[in-house]
Amino acid sequence: MKIGIIGSGNMGRSLGILWAEQGHEVFFGSRDAEKGKATAEFAGRGTQGGTNDQAAAFADLILWTVRNIMPKQLLSHPEVLDSKIIIDCNNQDIPEGFAYPPIVESLAEKLAQDIPQARVVKAFNTMAQEVFELAPEPLKDYGVSVFVAGDDEQARKTVMGLAEEIGFLAVDSGVLRNARLVEGLEDFIRLIIGGQKQGVYATISVNVLPTASEQRLGGRQASSLK
Ligand SMILES: NC(=O)c1ccc[n+]([C@@H]2O[C@H](COP(=O)([O-])OP(=O)(O)OC[C@H]3O[C@@H](n4cnc5c(N)ncnc54)[C@H](OP(=O)(O)O)[C@@H]3O)[C@@H](O)[C@H]2O)c1
Structure with missing residues (x-):
């Protein structure tokens, strides 16, 4: 698969290298073509580097690592993204004291509004x-979970495959609106990591347990709560 990275920072460099190791063709894009090229040199494995425009045109699938910067602002020809899969890995900035506001619209939905023909x-x-x-x-x-939310089922499956290839357990998280919950989940994880001092290796794994062999607590009864 041809993968374009928009923004050659920590996320772009890390995922780009991991996917290149799996045999994908990766192009590192940057505001500064020289930085994109330097990232490709560091990554090796036949990766290329240059501008964000070049990465967007090159790829079938794009990793969008630039928070709150929209394709129409960043790219000369945002229409090159039409029909392509765009992975949004962004989170809002950490507020003072981890006092996150409720998410009424996710960063991913905002991105999708800017490029309605992309997936x-x-x-x-x-x-x-x-x-x-x-x-x-x-x-x-x-078994670390990667939560995958998007309106196009085929695009979700493709991204789940990319997650599994590099050692994660993909969790189909349904439509793009659910990105609000997925982004909120990361806010909580960053609270655990930083606020509660569990450190950066604290993660989340969804475990589907085997059915209990007996219901010795009476089992689930109908609730009378409204
Ligand atoms: N780091 C993590 O542990 C982590 C984990 C999960 C999710 N995330 C999320 O992923 C996103 C990226 O995080 P990161 O750690 O990769 O950040 P980062 O290292 O700062 O990289 C982001 C890249 O965005 C580009 N950029 C910055 N300002 C820009 C601007 N004004 N216009 C256009 N491009 C700009 C830069 O790329 P160029 O200089 O190459 O243009 C920069 O390297 C964030 O939303 C973050 O919350 C991060």
Whole structure:
């Protein structure tokens, strides 16, 4: 798959290298073509680097790592994104004292509004960069969840595949509106990491447990609460 990275920072560099290791063709885009090229040089494995415009034109799938900067602001020809899969890995900035406001519109929905012909998928926002350093092994031994939300089912499946390839357990999280919950989940994880001092390797894994062999507590009864 041809993957374009918009913004060659921590997330772009880390995921770009991991996908290049899996045999994907990766192009690192940047505001500064020289920085994109330097990132490709660091990454090796036949990766290329240059401008964000070049990355967007090159790829079938794009990783959008620039928070709150919209394609129409950043790209000369945002229409090159039409029909492409755009992964939004962004989170809002951490507010003072981790006092996050409620999310009434996710960053991913905002991105999708700017490029309505593209297929935006929320993913890879719920773990710190340090977790990617463990990928794909020993990460795969820990079953860390990647929550994948987007309106296009095929696009969700593609992104879930990219997550599994590098050692995560993908969790189909439904439509793009659910990105509000996925972004809120990361706010909570960052509270645990920073506010509660669990550190950057604190993650979340969804476990589906086996059915209890007996209902010795009486089982689930109908609730009378409204
Ligand atoms: N780091 C993590 O642990 C982590 C984990 C999960 C999610 N996230 C989220 O992922 C996103 C990226 O995080 P990051 O750690 O990769 O940040 P980062 O290292 O700062 O990289 C972001 C990149 O955005 C580009 N950029 C910055 N300001 C810009 C502007 N005004 N216009 C256009 N491009 C600009 C820069 O790329 P160029 O200089 O190459 O243009 C920069 O390297 C954030 O929303 C963050 O919350 C981060």
